Amino acid sequence: MTNPIPVTLLTGFLGAGKTTLLNRLLHDPAAGRVAVIVNEFGEAGLDHDLIESAAEDVVLMPAGCICCTIRGDLAKTMSRLLVRRAMGELRFDRVVIETTGLADPGPIHHTLLVDPVLAPDFVLDGIVTAVDVVLGLSTLDRHAEAQAQVAMADRIVLTKRDLADDITLQRLEHRLDRLNPGAKRIIADNGVVPTGVLFGLSAMRRPMAHGAALDWLSAAPAPDPLAGLSGLPQPKAQITPLSHHASDDRITTASVTLTTPIAPEVFDLWLDTLVALRGQDILRMKGIVHIKDLPTPFVFHGVQHIYEPPQPLTNWPEGDQTSRIVIIARDIPQQDLDESLAMLGQYPEPETV
Template structure:
């Protein structure tokens, strides 16, 4: 079992959302704020954001410095190459010494491959760490009411945090309805009103504690507990994107835990959009963080202490057509084997 830490690696936040969902508008407002100092922002086309009034000067052929102290650069042909180039230019002094990165994806982008790169590319993992996936949801269009779109569903499903946009353009009833539908689909996924700027800055600029640890802390509250070895009585063979949580109070052997995770990744491969969680492992006093995308499992990391001093295994599974009942049954068998 390796023991990588997140210290000194640059946190990267992916800002995603479907076409017209308000990503660019949100980003434009953020870029003008001095709290974005020492932040590097990667966007697809600087001209599309409309930053002329914020420009201080050009740093090189694809990067500009804004009045807020933020560095803004364009995406190269490959996401990984863009990040590596950004790091190298910082190290050589061409770019200011930024300490966080925000990446705006295109409206049709599937964030899964980007998450996979950030968690699995050795050249990136040694320099960067995935902080969070933040997805904007357009309240005016009422995304959940319209015909299904695979890209939108995957963007919302894989997100660590949802931001509701254009909330000032819809009625209170509409806003409440969209929020309820999102909470019904993703009961523990944090949802923020995009008009509350303080909440957005706290979300995008926080890099002291991994958001995953905070998310687990919410799940570890007594009101979120589920019976540790229970198996759902319904089939839960969802055809769309959905999220569920596996939990266990008792410590698990590392060999058993990794065996389950490998089974999950191997058996369901492309149906597994994302797996993330904290493990209570017999062989470790520290909480072990595990993450995976599709059939890839990435090197585990650890936290210095348990969030809230609560020890419990919590695995969040985000799948597309993933048979929840089968996964729960296998997980229960794994936990029983530990005893």
């Protein structure tokens, strides 16, 4: 397939408001032809008076959306949808997967990357996490799954804002700043958000504009010409720890900004070493990378040991050679992340004749 079908993961802890967001999406003709995969119809709370027709495990909605349950394996459910689409029985342009409230989105992302049937035809478009403003802080305090859902998000939707005071919102946003400072936040109005803000979040698509790629990687700080690393011959990199732990947070986020291209052997050694030693603890890694002697930068993105094929940014502005990489990890000490990223600011010694 020339253009893989974009997939959005909608996650959030129990009671965070995913049900309301889903129902609003199913009401909205502007969402287009969307296949919405939910775990159980009863859990999703679909408005059955909107059902146009039903067959087996698929429900068609008047707004153009399709809704189906996961009965067993997610990959099998998506494969069945793909077959029915190819046969002309169903029409959809994107997929939204609603995860269970206790689910870590990482394994679903992993499935999309490695499943031999799904990987050629589906691509992750973004992870959207719903966070209850009223109970968000206590949920993050008690549940590591909720921390992972927030840390992995490309976009965070704040729900039940009308039930919380300003101080509660400020405290929650401060906590979100520690867990995932790069994810843009949207306040839902009774479960309603503009349709477009949930889609088109990935930089792993072509063509990718300069501004959109930077927006995707918005956690990376702007380059600081005065910043440097101790012990290196020239100040070429800025390492920024983006998460200062609450006592119970297992999530660590850090980024690196380098203003000169990275030596290819340094980048390969760094990535191979990090993935080999701590790959199982990497929730997400993404970056815009300039490699020495390559004409254009590329974007890369992965989880744990699996990485999507890098995509070149052919329309990048001339003269901008800044590389930006963000790592979101679980149970990796901040110092270890910083020391790993510091490797990227080094250059191999020139060979002597």
